[in-house]
Amino acid sequence: MKYARQTQDALDRLDQSLRRLHTMVKRGENTEALRFMEEGDLKERYDELQTLIKLNSTNDLGASGVQGLGNI
Numbered sequence: 001m002k003y004a005r006q007t008q009d010a011l012d013r014l015d016q017s018l019r020r021l022h023t024m025v026k027r028g029e030n031t032e033a034l035r036f037m038e039e040g041d042l043k044e045r046y047d048e049l050q051t052l053i054k055l056n057s058t059n060d061l062g063a064s065g066v067q068g069l070g071n072i
Helices: 002-026 030-038 041-058
Strands: none
Touching (some): 002 030, 002 041
16 A cells, blocks of 8 residues: 555656646747756656656565565
8 A cells, every 4th residue: 555655646746747847848948848857856756756666566575564475
């Protein structure tokens, strides 16, 4: 459940950044938009989400923080 909430929060922050990017492009602020994508908030949000997904896919700990015991 915690992973789902963290993922949704990260997706919401990414969505906010994409809306900001859309506004910049609409206003013709192309240089600022490129910087925003390459160095700014949008890149940070994407990296945050990517790290969260990567950690979940490589972490085999269960909800209680212990590795699965398999069949007992």
